[in-house]
Structures are given as C-alpha cells and as structure tokens.
Amino acid sequence: MNESPVTADELLAGANATYRLEVPAEVVRPGAEGENKPVVIQLRPVTIGGFQLILKAAKDDPGMIPILLIKESLVEPEMNLQQVQRLHLGLVEYLVNHIRKISGMDEKKNG
Numbered sequence: 001m002n003e004s005p006v007t008a009d010e011l012l013a014g015a016n017a018t019y020r021l022e023v024p025a026e027v028v029r030p031g032a033e034g035e036n037k038p039v040v041i042q043l044r045p046v047t048i049g050g051f052q053l054i055l056k057a058a059k060d061d062p063g064m065i066p067i068l069l070i071k072e073s074l075v076e077p078e079m080n081l082q083q084v085q086r087l088h089l090g091l092v093e094y095l096v097n098h099i100r101k102i103s104g105m106d107e108k109k110n111g
Contacts, residue, residue: 015047018075019102027094042076043095045103066096073099 021043025036046054050072058064070092071084087095100106 015045017102018042018044019098021098023091023094027091030088030090041074043073043099043102044075046072046099046105047103051103066092069099070095073103 019042020040022038022040024038025032028039029036046069054065054068054072057068067081067084070087071079071081074084074095097106
C-alpha cells in the first residue's frame with residue numbers, strides 16, 4: 001500500500017466548494033395556488049471559523065443561529081441579514097437542513 005500523504009489543500013478543498021440546490025416551489029411558496037416553479041440557489045459549506053463566529057454573534061440570542069447559518073452559506077442570491085430574517089420558517093428549516101448536510105453536520109458521528 002503506497003498512499004501519499006494528504007495535503008492541506010486537499011483537506012481545505014471542500015470548504016471552497018459550492019452546491020446548487022433546487023428548492024421546491026411548495027417550500028418557497030407554501031400554500032400558493034397556480035403553477036409555481038422551483039428556484040435554484042447556491043450554497044457553500046460553513047467552515048469551523050464561520051461557525052465559531054456565528055456562535056459568538058448569537059451568544060445572547062441562540063435563535064439567530066439559523067439566520068446566521070443561512071447568511072454565511074448563501075452564495076446566490078446574495079441576501080443581507082434583514083432579508084434573511086424575513087424568510088418564512090419552513091424555508092429557513094429547509095435551507096438549514098441542507099447547509100448542515102453540505103457542512104458535514106447532518107448527523108452525530110461516533111468515534
């Protein structure tokens with residue numbers, strides 16, 4: 001077995017990736033009537049440095065964590081904090097679940 005050692009660039013490559021996510025119309029506009037189309041957004045993983053800043057910023061208000069996760073991860077479309085705060089709860093939950101997944105936080109890992 002002749003494996004070459006991993007490089008720092010190889011470990012950091014995942015943090016620079018972006019992921020295209022198609023958000024179903026019923027998630028974007030729940031209860032809307034008529035023909036609605038899904039929307040496509042781009043997300044990036046949240047790094048440990050970004051996560052530490054989120055936790056520090058939300059220290060006195062843990063309810064801000066999902067909002068800050070979305071703000072940190074959302075590449076396209078660009079949204080400011082006030083815009084992210086106006087997203088409806090179902091969409092926030094949907095986005096946070098996908099952000100957790102692409103950031104490697106989707107489930108508890110044992111040893």
